[in-house]
Amino acid sequence: MTAQSSSSSRCVCVPGPVNVGAGPSGLAEAACLKEKGVPSIILERSNCIASLWQLKTYDRLRLHLPKQFCELPFMGFPTDFPKYPSKKQFVEYLQCYANKFDIKPRFNETVQRAEFDSKLGLWQVKGVAGDGKKQITEHVCRWLIVVTGENAEAVVPKIEGMGEFGGSIKHTSLYKSGDEYRGKKVLVVGCGNSGMEVCLDLCNQNAKPSLVVRDTVHVLPREMLGKSTFGLSMWLLKWLPIRFVDRLLLIVSWLMFGDTSRLGLDRPRLGPLQLKNLSGRTPVLDVGTLAKIKSGPIK
Numbered sequence: 001m002t003a004q005s006s007s008s009s010r011c012v013c014v015p016g017p018v019n020v021g022a023g024p025s026g027l028a029e030a031a032c033l034k035e036k037g038v039p040s041i042i043l044e045r046s047n048c049i050a051s052l053w054q055l056k057t058y059d060r061l062r063l064h065l066p067k068q069f070c071e072l073p074f075m076g077f078p079t080d081f082p083k084y085p086s087k088k089q090f091v092e093y094l095q096c097y098a099n100k101f102d103i104k105p106r107f108n109e110t111v112q113r114a115e116f117d118s119k120l121g122l123w124q125v126k127g128v129a130g131d132g133k134k135q136i137t138e139h140v141c142r143w144l145i146v147v148t149g150e151n152a153e154a155v156v157p158k159i160e161g162m163g164e165f166g167g168s169i170k171h172t173s174l175y176k177s178g179d180e181y182r183g184k185k186v187l188v189v190g191c192g193n194s195g196m197e198v199c200l201d202l203c204n205q206n207a208k209p210s211l212v213v214r215d216t217v218h219v220l221p222r223e224m225l226g227k228s229t230f231g232l233s234m235w236l237l238k239w240l241p242i243r244f245v246d247r248l249l250l251i252v253s254w255l256m257f258g259d260t261s262r263l264g265l266d267r268p269r270l271g272p273l274q275l276k277n278l279s280g281r282t283p284v285l286d287v288g289t290l291a292k293i294k295s296g297p298i299k
């Protein structure tokens, strides 16, 4: 026990790895370990699995890639799910997955610190649970696996005049639907997959969105010739060099969209797949936004 009466602390030895994060990757990895007979625990700061999906995404979200590319090991999506499952379906799938592999994360426990003792060859992982009455658990283990994802923290840029701005400013992680913006003018900052889709949603709910684009961007159709652009790209990469596949993607995109720079969307010099490989920047998969930019409702 610590000196403070408002907090308690204990130490537990974990026979296998400690995983931080109960998102899709954390669940997949815990299931793989279980299949090999390795016990592990998951510490999750939120109160549910896949918290980003459940709590911080907009209503109209669907997978952008066909379901066969998004399934976790040892368990496919139900056959009656559509090609591009909805957020609700994806979460339902993850819940079934956790049940099937009997994965029970320790919810509401935030990892605050992890230190490796090189003499003992052990990690000491500090998990803090509870609001007022803090329960501190020091997990001692040989392996620590951080599975906290790429997009867990919202980034809100500091923009001059933000403080004096009379309207509301919202990060996409808090955006649910364009319903509350009906009839209003909305400036969407950022033209990644979220920004582009939020614009479309706003437009469909009769708001008046304008999109800020600060840099170049590759917008590709979600499907080409009836095949998913992602699937087609991966298949072509088996036979052709990446530069050639990029060429093909850009030619088909040009045939489908025309010259996107006429809409204010200049393309990077590198092709979409090369850019993804070199910088991690993901191409935007269009689900109807470009047509609305072209026809006028999105500025």
Ligand SMILES: NC(=O)C1=CN([C@@H]2O[C@H](COP(=O)(O)OP(=O)(O)OC[C@H]3O[C@@H](n4cnc5c(N)ncnc54)[C@H](OP(=O)(O)O)[C@@H]3O)[C@@H](O)[C@H]2O)C=CC1
Pocket: 061, 062, 063, 064, 065, 151, 157, 172, 189, 190, 191, 192, 193, 194, 195, 197, 212, 213, 214, 215, 216, 282
């Ligand atoms: N259905 C699906 O499967 C979906 C998947 N996603 C995925 O989720 C991940 C996160 O996507 P997303 O939320 O779009 O975030 P991203 O990081 O992909 O995009 C953020 C965008 O905001 C721009 N930006 C950042 N700061 C500023 C600023 N101060 N002024 C102007 N522009 C700015 C960035 O520009 P710059 O490039 O210049 O930095 C970039 O274009 C991605 O991997 C995406 O593919 C997202 C939505 C739907």
Ligand SMILES: O=C(O)C(=O)Cc1c[nH]c2ccccc12
Pocket: 064, 193, 220, 229, 230, 233, 273, 276, 282, 283, 285
């Ligand atoms: O949506 C994402 O986050 C992706 O990673 C999608 C993606 C990665 N590489 C690609 C190549 C072609 C089309 C989509 C993708």
